[in-house]
Amino acid sequence: MTLLKKLTMLLILSSAVLMLIISCNGSNQNTGMKSSGAVAMAESSMAEEMAAGLPDFNSPPVEDKNLKVEGMPEEVVWITSYPKDLSSKNTKKGGTFHTYIDEYPTTFRYTGPESNLGTRDLMWPHVGFVGENNETQEITPLAATHWAFGADNQTVYYKLNENMKWSDGVPCTADDWVFAWEVMCSPNLNDPWYNDYYSKLEVKKINDYCVSVKYLESDKLEKIILIGQTDFKPRPKHFFNGELKKDWYIEYNWKIEPTNGAYIVKESECVQGEMIVVEKVADWWGHSYPHLKNQANIQKIEYKVITGGLDIIENYFWNGEIDMLNMNFPHVWRRGATNDNVTKGYVDRWVCNYLPTSSMSGMFFNTKYPLFSNKKVRQAMYYAIDIQGMIDQALYGDYKRMHNMCNGQVAYGTDFNDHTIRKPDFNPETARKMFAEAGYSQVGSDGILKNAKGERLSFELLYGFAGHTERLSVLKEQAKKAGVEIELKLMESGAFNAFINKKHQAYWGGYAPRTWPSPWQFFGKANADKVSTNNTFGWWSPEMEKLLDVDRSGPTLAEKAENNRKIEQIVHDEALIVPGTYIDFYRCGTWKWVKLPWWGNRKFNITDDYFKYDGYMWIDEDIRQEVLKAKSEGKTFEPRVWTPSTRYIAD
Numbered sequence: 001m002t003l004l005k006k007l008t009m010l011l012i013l014s015s016a017v018l019m020l021i022i023s024c025n026g027s028n029q030n031t032g033m034k035s036s037g038a039v040a041m042a043e044s045s046m047a048e049e050m051a052a053g054l055p056d057f058n059s060p061p062v063e064d065k066n067l068k069v070e071g072m073p074e075e076v077v078w079i080t081s082y083p084k085d086l087s088s089k090n091t092k093k094g095g096t097f098h099t100y101i102d103e104y105p106t107t108f109r110y111t112g113p114e115s116n117l118g119t120r121d122l123m124w125p126h127v128g129f130v131g132e133n134n135e136t137q138e139i140t141p142l143a144a145t146h147w148a149f150g151a152d153n154q155t156v157y158y159k160l161n162e163n164m165k166w167s168d169g170v171p172c173t174a175d176d177w178v179f180a181w182e183v184m185c186s187p188n189l190n191d192p193w194y195n196d197y198y199s200k201l202e203v204k205k206i207n208d209y210c211v212s213v214k215y216l217e218s219d220k221l222e223k224i225i226l227i228g229q230t231d232f233k234p235r236p237k238h239f240f241n242g243e244l245k246k247d248w249y250i251e252y253n254w255k256i257e258p259t260n261g262a263y264i265v266k267e268s269e270c271v272q273g274e275m276i277v278v279e280k281v282a283d284w285w286g287h288s289y290p291h292l293k294n295q296a297n298i299q300k301i302e303y304k305v306i307t308g309g310l311d312i313i314e315n316y317f318w319n320g321e322i323d324m325l326n327m328n329f330p331h332v333w334r335r336g337a338t339n340d341n342v343t344k345g346y347v348d349r350w351v352c353n354y355l356p357t358s359s360m361s362g363m364f365f366n367t368k369y370p371l372f373s374n375k376k377v378r379q380a381m382y383y384a385i386d387i388q389g390m391i392d393q394a395l396y397g398d399y400k401r402m403h404n405m406c407n408g409q410v411a412y413g414t415d416f417n418d419h420t421i422r423k424p425d426f427n428p429e430t431a432r433k434m435f436a437e438a439g440y441s442q443v444g445s446d447g448i449l450k451n452a453k454g455e456r457l458s459f460e461l462l463y464g465f466a467g468h469t470e471r472l473s474v475l476k477e478q479a480k481k482a483g484v485e486i487e488l489k490l491m492e493s494g495a496f497n498a499f500i501n502k503k504h505q506a507y508w509g510g511y512a513p514r515t516w517p518s519p520w521q522f523f524g525k526a527n528a529d530k531v532s533t534n535n536t537f538g539w540w541s542p543e544m545e546k547l548l549d550v551d552r553s554g555p556t557l558a559e560k561a562e563n564n565r566k567i568e569q570i571v572h573d574e575a576l577i578v579p580g581t582y583i584d585f586y587r588c589g590t591w592k593w594v595k596l597p598w599w600g601n602r603k604f605n606i607t608d609d610y611f612k613y614d615g616y617m618w619i620d621e622d623i624r625q626e627v628l629k630a631k632s633e634g635k636t637f638e639p640r641v642w643t644p645s646t647r648y649i650a651d
Helices: 015-025 038-051 174-185 192-198 223-230 310-318 330-337 375-384 387-394 428-437 466-480 495-500 542-552 557-574 621-633
Strands: 096-101 130-132 139-141 144-149 155-160 201-207 210-215 263-265 275-280 300-305 324-326 347-353 361-365 458-463 485-490 506-510 577-579 585-591
Touching (some): 038 621, 139 144, 155 223, 174 201, 174 210, 210 223, 310 324, 310 330, 361 375, 375 428, 387 466, 458 466, 466 485, 542 557
Antiparallel strands (some): 144 155, 155 210, 201 210, 263 275, 275 300, 324 585, 347 585, 361 506, 361 577
16 A cells, blocks of 8 residues: 555544634633733634635646637647635735754855755745646646647647746746756756756747747656656846856856745845845735735745754744744754743644655765775665664654655655665674675774774764754764764764765765655766765666666656666665655744644645745734733743644554
8 A cells, every 4th residue: 555545634623623722712821811912813713714624725727728829839728727825814914034044055056066055945936837736736827827738748838927027027038948948958057967957858939928848858758747847947038148158157156146936035135154135026926826826925034044053043943033943853842842932822833744755864875985885884784773773762753764765755646666675673793794794804992893904894974963963873872883983073064065075974964855756866877976966975887877767768657666666776785875764744833923824734745845934824923012022021822732734644
């Protein structure tokens, strides 16, 4: 039975949760005062919306036989859809959302050298042709109001929204999509991954507001996949004066290009090394769609640079200097339960569930490092790295162990992952036997194994977040039982950059979740010896190359899934990574003025997507003032733990 079939649809409207919400109308137990302000009104309204039931998430495709587009080379059937407005009736516009990043970016570019940073999405908020319904995975209008398929089953036509403008007021037209394609294919971009990806496309202008995109690799894709292969974002041709010059990235390193998205980095308000400021685009054209009318509600977002680890970030949150705190770490969640700001009702806590989706994460091995060039050593690490012990000791048993390199990659009813792959349990005796087979049979005075040359079984584990130190310390201590020394190396600034440049021996971390496998970037021969790529393993094989060729040839969904499972088996056999952990929830704390619709996460809203400021979130400034006033006067509210997405708890 697939993971999707195992998901149980549990309605939120249980009497216990309903009573929790309705109780907001009761008296304030600590002050004896009737709660009748903005907080009480908001929670009462939320209860009413909840009682009305779930909204209609569906957005099925609809043929539009009335649309006529000039210049079309063939007769087509235009398709659109009409997603519903899922927002709360209490949604408000405006306000400032305060959050953080852990380091200031080294560039404002999102392509070119050294641009693969955690802040890339801030610099690249552009929207592509279409969106995707995060509940049903149906296609929804975005930059394009309509789409149509050519008879060759390779071409998709996109009819652009004629209201669309760049953030500087210049119309966003077909020329900007053609230019984006030319730029992404240009060697001047100095970004080989994008060169390779966009070389599979052929983009033509039909008229000012219509584009054709042909996928050159295959003519047998399902239509939903063909859209995925041909959808991409524009680039403002006028901003680059119509061409991408050689060494362009020097001139544009600290320039923010205009966007057709809802938010843009405000260069004039950013403070180097201290803060990035993002602002809402004035009169954003996207609000002309009913389903986007009440999204992207917040006016300004301030990203404060906070270094020093999770404890420091927590202090900023409890002091009210940032509005939301990730509480996925078990000790943060438990510690938060007793914080005065929670017990006195100033801060709400949230638990949202979703289809658990994880890309590669865990302990990555660099095969260019001599120790990990030995396949037997890597395989022995399966027995020497105690992932389950880490979960039990450092993570309170809240997390789950990953066995495959990825999991939960489900798209359009197809599961791409091999659920039969299992990693062995921690077994130091078996590990020692395998290390001996690899030549590490001698025991040093400190208990660490070494080979006949006196080379110790020791490696440096690079990681970039101080909050991981406790869990990695468990792995370090347990590995000693197998004769392995792990030297923990925390690099709070630049760790990921060092990782993709192969300046690591082993690395603890991971990539953002993806429902769609994209294996070539991680295992392709073309990137094995290059820096600043995602083949951080420095590994390739002829067998893998054949499978990657299949993946890149435009297979059907079923063929891609079968091929991807073969790729996963090779990665398992080669022991390139010891998979870490995953979760099927997102837990956080928010100050009471951060508001969201009651229905919670959607099935494919992975990780913290429900809490993105460009979604349905809004800031209630009336509640902010009420909470701050109550806090100064010693008044309190009922503590709240919101659990809006229980319909996606897996059995």
